[in-house]
Amino acid sequence: MEAETITKTFEKEFGDKKFITNDRVLEEESKAPYLVSPVLSKMGKKVIGVVMADDEEDIFNAVRLCDTHHIPLLARGAGTSTIGQVLPISPSTIVLDINRMREVIESDDSWVRITPSVKVFKALQYLRKRGKELRVYPSSFYISTLGGYIAGGDVGIGSFQYGYHFDNGGINSVRVVGPTGKYELRGEDTLGVAQAAGTTGIISSAELATVDYEDWKDQLVTFNSVEEVTKYLVRVRDYKSKIRRITIEDKETLSSVAKDRLDKVGEWNVIVASTLSLGEEVNMRFLDELAFAAIYVTMSRLTSFKDYFYEVRLLPLESFSRVVKQVKMALGSSVLVHGDVMTLRGETIVYTVFMSDKGNFPVIDSIMTREGIPFEIHSIEVNYRVDEESRLNLMKKLKRTIDPNNILNPGKLLL
Known part of the structure; x- marks a missing residue:
C-alpha cells in the first residue's frame, strides 16, 4: 500500500485533527531523543503519519485499521526510551501518540x-x-x-x-x-x-x-578501592528494607557530574538513600543524572571522549569487583564506571555501565566476556534484554494471540 493511499485512509478515519502529517511533527516522532547508542541511532526511519489518541477506542480503531492494511504501528509516549523502544525501524510506519489521552x-x-x-x-x-x-x-x-x-x-x-x-x-x-x-x-x-x-x-x-x-536521606560513603565497595554492599544487604537506592561511582564519573556541588569525592563513591544513618548526608539533587540509563545520557554530554561509547552488564556482586578492577587496571581514568545496585531474585546485582572511547571496548569486552552476564544494550530486539526464558516465551505466546500479523512495533520481538 502506497504511503499516499495510507495517509488518505487514516485521514478519512480520524480527520485532520487526530491524524497528523505535518512534516515537523513527523520528524519529531521519527526520533528517539534520548537514544545515545551510535548503533541504534542509525536504524531509524521516518514515519508517514501520527494518530493522536484520545481514548481506548482511538487506540483500537488505529490498531484495527493498521492490521487490515498490514501497516506497522508504533505506540509512543514521552519518547524517553534509551534502548530503541520508540524507534521506527519499518518503512511506512504509523505512530500512535498516547500523550493526549485522558489521564486517570x-x-x-x-x-x-x-x-x-x-x-x-x-x-x-x-x-x-x-x-x-x-x-x-x-x-x-x-x-x-x-x-x-x-x-x-x-x-x-x-x-x-x-x-x-x-x-x-x-x-x-x-x-x-x-x-x-x-x-x-x-x-x-x-x-x-x-x-x-x-x-x-x-x-x-x-x-x-x-x-x-518515607523520608529518604541521600548519603555519601567514600572508599579507596572497589574491593572495599563490595564489602560495604555485602554489609548493607541486611538493611535492604530501609534503603531506597544505591549507586556506585568512580572518581572520574562523580567529579564530572558533581563539579562544585560536593566538598569531597573519593576514588570510589557509594551514594545511599536510606532512613538509616549509613554515611555523610549530602544534598544530591542531581542524583537523577546518575541513575541507570540517565548516566550514559548525562555523560554523553559531559565527557571529552572523541568517540563516546558505552556498554552495560548485569554483574553479580562477586563478579563486579573482579571485572571492574581488571578494566580499571587496563584503562585507568580513560574509562568511567557507574553502578546501580539491585536485588534480582534474591541476589545482589550491579547494573554496571562502562563509558569510554569506542576504541577501548575490545579491551573491556574481552574482560567482561569472561564473567559478564549477556546483556546486549545495543540490540533493537527485546529478546536480548529479557533474562528469563519463561517470560520471553510468554511474550511470544501473547504476540501470536494478540498480534498474529505482526503489525505492532515489528522487528522488536523475534518469534
Whole structure:
C-alpha cells in the first residue's frame, strides 16, 4: 500500500485533527531523543503519519485499521526510551501518540490505577499527598510516562528493595489493545507485556504496586578501592528494607557530574538513600543524572571522549569487583564506571555501565566476556534484554494471540 493511499485512509478515519502529517511533527516522532547508542541511532526511519489518541477506542480503531492494511504501528509516549523502544525501524510506519489521552489516577492502599499517558512525576505527586509512592519508578520520572515505563523499562529507583518493577506482583493488572481485541491481563500474564516494547499489545490502563512513602536521606560513603565497595554492599544487604537506592561511582564519573556541588569525592563513591544513618548526608539533587540509563545520557554530554561509547552488564556482586578492577587496571581514568545496585531474585546485582572511547571496548569486552552476564544494550530486539526464558516465551505466546500479523512495533520481538 502506497504511503499516499495510507495517509488518505487514516485521514478519512480520524480527520485532520487526530491524524497528523505535518512534516515537523513527523520528524519529531521519527526520533528517539534520548537514544545515545551510535548503533541504534542509525536504524531509524521516518514515519508517514501520527494518530493522536484520545481514548481506548482511538487506540483500537488505529490498531484495527493498521492490521487490515498490514501497516506497522508504533505506540509512543514521552519518547524517553534509551534502548530503541520508540524507534521506527519499518518503512511506512504509523505512530500512535498516547500523550493526549485522558489521564486517570486512582488508588487504594496497595495499588494505583493509571492510563498510559500519566507522567510518572504526576503519579508520584498524587501518591505522596496520600503517604504513598510507586514501588519502583524510573530515573526519568520527571519526563517519562507510565505506559512507556511499563512497556520498555524494568529497573529504577526502588530496585534495591524490590528488583524489577514487574517482579513479585509489581503489576496487578494491565489492559492492552491489539488487532484481535481488548485484553485484561492479571498476575503472571502481565509479564508478557512488561518490557515487551508494545509488541504484545498497546497498554490502555494498568494497576501498579505502591508502598508507604518515607523520608529518604541521600548519603555519601567514600572508599579507596572497589574491593572495599563490595564489602560495604555485602554489609548493607541486611538493611535492604530501609534503603531506597544505591549507586556506585568512580572518581572520574562523580567529579564530572558533581563539579562544585560536593566538598569531597573519593576514588570510589557509594551514594545511599536510606532512613538509616549509613554515611555523610549530602544534598544530591542531581542524583537523577546518575541513575541507570540517565548516566550514559548525562555523560554523553559531559565527557571529552572523541568517540563516546558505552556498554552495560548485569554483574553479580562477586563478579563486579573482579571485572571492574581488571578494566580499571587496563584503562585507568580513560574509562568511567557507574553502578546501580539491585536485588534480582534474591541476589545482589550491579547494573554496571562502562563509558569510554569506542576504541577501548575490545579491551573491556574481552574482560567482561569472561564473567559478564549477556546483556546486549545495543540490540533493537527485546529478546536480548529479557533474562528469563519463561517470560520471553510468554511474550511470544501473547504476540501470536494478540498480534498474529505482526503489525505492532515489528522487528522488536523475534518469534
